[in-house]
Amino acid sequence: MATEASNGDRFIFENTEDCPIRDVVARFGDKWSIIVLLALSKGSERFNALKRRIVGVSQRMLTRTLRQLEREGYVSRVVHAEVPVRVEYSLTELGQDLIKPLWALIGWAREHHDTIREARDGFDGRE
Amino acid sequence: MATEASNGDRFIFENTEDCPIRDVVARFGDKWSIIVLLALSKGSERFNALKRRIVGVSQRMLTRTLRQLEREGYVSRVVHAEVPVRVEYSLTELGQDLIKPLWALIGWAREHHDTIREARDGFDGRE
DNA sequence: CGGTATCCGAGATGATACTG
DNA sequence: CAGTATCATCTCGGATACCG
Numbered sequence: 001m002a003t004e005a006s007n008g009d010r011f012i013f014e015n016t017e018d019c020p021i022r023d024v025v026a027r028f029g030d031k032w033s034i035i036v037l038l039a040l041s042k043g044s045e046r047f048n049a050l051k052r053r054i055v056g057v058s059q060r061m062l063t064r065t066l067r068q069l070e071r072e073g074y075v076s077r078v079v080h081a082e083v084p085v086r087v088e089y090s091l092t093e094l095g096q097d098l099i100k101p102l103w104a105l106i107g108w109a110r111e112h113h114d115t116i117r118e119a120r121d122g123f124d125g126r127e
Numbered sequence: 128m129a130t131e132a133s134n135g136d137r138f139i140f141e142n143t144e145d146c147p148i149r150d151v152v153a154r155f156g157d158k159w160s161i162i163v164l165l166a167l168s169k170g171s172e173r174f175n176a177l178k179r180r181i182v183g184v185s186q187r188m189l190t191r192t193l194r195q196l197e198r199e200g201y202v203s204r205v206v207h208a209e210v211p212v213r214v215e216y217s218l219t220e221l222g223q224d225l226i227k228p229l230w231a232l233i234g235w236a237r238e239h240h241d242t243i244r245e246a247r248d249g250f251d252g253r254e
Numbered sequence: 255c256g257g258t259a260t261c262c263g264a265g266a267t268g269a270t271a272c273t274g
Numbered sequence: 275c276a277g278t279a280t281c282a283t284c285t286c287g288g289a290t291a292c293c294g
Binding site (some may be wrong): 015021024025026029035036071073094098100104106112113118120122124 | 140147152155156161162165168194200224225227228229231232234235237240243247249250251
């Protein structure tokens with residue numbers, strides 16, 4: 001992230017794998033991760049149930065997103081050996097913890113959505 | 128965002144332009160936006176000074192990122208008609224406000240960075 | 255049911271060269 | 275100094291078809 005370095009009284013922003021912005025935040029800055037995390041915030045759910053609730057997601061992208069979130073340690077995947085197979089997804093403790101600052105951000109976005117739209121319209125109007 | 132709908136006791140997640148996740152959060156989920164916002168958090172700065180501090184950014188991407196942030200209303204761009212020209216970038220009030228929930232998120236990422244890395248290693252080790 | 259495999263188009267990013 | 279233009283590459287995301 002913003003690696004602090006005594007470069008006068010300034011920072012140097014690096015772009016290494018040690019940067020939490022690159023290595024953590026940017027990983028759920030994609031199209032579906034945040035939505036999937038929120039979708040799981042109420043409790044565990046099966047694959048197709050999730051898919052139905054998250055309108056617009058393709059099977060491929062839901063699978064990929066869940067795998068990534070599982071890899072980061074935010075989501076837990078449990079396969080029940082039944083016929084047909086049942087797969088339950090849920091948030092881990094880490095995932096539930098991540099939800100908190102995420103909600104703050106989304107709350108902010110909600111609150112300022114109109115302001116931002118006006119800014120865009122103004123900007124586009126000038127050019 | 129998570130549009131609340133009384134669908135049983137569940138949510139429906141839509142993917143429209145009215146969704147603040149899509150329309151606000153995803154816009155600074157790109158590679159440079161958050162870093163640029165943080166770089167400006169200390170005060171106004173010139174283009175090339177920014178470019179030097181943000182190690183690894185190309186001129187093209189810095190320009191594009193700044194334009195986007197300006198369009199959203201987070202960044203202000205002031206051109207001083209001198210020779211050579213001087214362009215100062217700074218955060219608007221909205222931009223400074225956005226920084227707050229952003230810091231919370233980055234603080235979280237910093238704090239859990241090691242945990243997440245271990246989760247990844249564990250996941251990759253299993254497969 | 256819960257995936258995987260394959261293909262494709264669009265956009266993000268970067269390198270390089272040029273300009274008012 | 276602060277860009278723009280161009281090209282090349284890579285990843286994201288969607289559509290479709292198939293599988294245990």
